[in-house]
Amino acid sequence: MNDLSQASAHAFQLLLSGNSEIWEIISLSFGVSFSAILIATPPALVIAFFLAFFQFPMRRALISLFNTFMSVPAVIIGLTLYLLLSRSGPLGDLRLLFTDKAMVIGQIMLSFPLLVAMAHASFQAADRRAWETAITLGASPARAFFTLMYEVRFGLIAAIVAGFGRVVAEIGCSMMVGGNILHATRNIPTAIALETSKGEFAQGIALGMVLLVLSLSLNAGVSIFQGKGELQA
């Protein structure tokens, strides 16, 4: 179809010409998703570590719960958050609905179970003796925790990349709680949906290409990193 190649060519022009609106959307998308992952990762890693290394009541139930939450659709999280943040909702006074902060919160909720579940799997695969040795040698628990994280770094990085991949490409939650407001809460997925509905396919393709290139380079980076790790071992 001639339309597709034309739109793709136009898409490249848009990206290269530094069309400010497109780059604003791209930077908002990345800013929101990076913030969400940055905030979600530390507590998720700690929880995953506890789930893998300590016995406590309800531990198995918690693990199942996180695994289940991994598959909750983004729109459900969006809807829940919308109702909480709405002016008639319990957190309405915070006036967060239709702001980028609400989008960050939504993406934290989306990525958290995935981060916990994947990090938990990595910690489980780790050698328990690494932790015990570090403690026996007099390392503080915090220090031993970092040693252990270093041992399973590849799995943890994979978890973080997967988490980022999930939130940067999701649309349901961002559309509902962000509202797709130009210059404020419009990110790549909501912009693609909008441009497509307007029949502006070039913009949609341009933004789609950015997402593709991003996830390609992230995954390539991870595999290079992991490859090195195997060589050193």
Next chain:
Amino acid sequence: MNFSIQTATPLKPTPYVAAIIGLLFSVGVQANEPLRLATTTSTENSGLLAELLPAFTKATGINVNVIAVGTGKALQIARNGDADVVMVHARQAENVFIAEGFGVNRRDVMENDFVIVGPATDPAGIKGINNTLGALQNIATKHSSFISRGDNSGTHKKELSIWKHASIEPDKAWHKEAGQGMGKVLLMASELEAYTLTDRGTWLAYQDKLSLSVLNDGGVLLKNPYGIIAVNPALHSDIQYLKAMSLIAWITSPVGQRLIDSFQKNGQRLFYPTAIKDVLNQ
């Protein structure tokens, strides 16, 4: 299990492909293929089409498939040859569509109107200002939040044309482009205590859920004419031009116009027929 198929296909693919293509074409030219109408969400969501189209099908035997999208997309679908007839409300875009040779035989069908809604507290003080331009002037000078559709829909184009008419350059500090449908934008305006421009039909459907009220309506600028256009049959071989013309003829006939005139939602009439007003007055 697929062994026999897998050996047969690579040897002689041509007959299969030819058969499949032949089948597709025979379906394509079948006489009872539905007419494809690309139209705006307002006609579909208001329930008007559900009232009109069965009567049309009954009268002519032509079935209609409705593609209800924003005006911008409806025209784009028609440009691509994926619709036979379009019914939209954006006079400028319609003129371009026809000037570019994509559409022929445009007719006026009906009109409805837009209203400016906002929070009951009315921070810009537009209630009681009778003319549309003055109301917008107030919103702009007070920098009161205004949510714009921002999606190239007919309503969005209408809004932009009114700002232009008022010689106001909307500033992103208070003019927020939502890029969403009318219902979502109304909910957003309600949440953010902002003003917005909406068609009356969607307003009536949503007003119970909103803490907004109508603050300005009735101006000439807020009128919203709908046109129906046949897609130019010269562009694509499978355009069903005669069926498109049947719909145009029927919807602008006394029968179609009377149905539009009598259509009501929540006890309010939404559309005013414009094709042949005189007939209705008889």
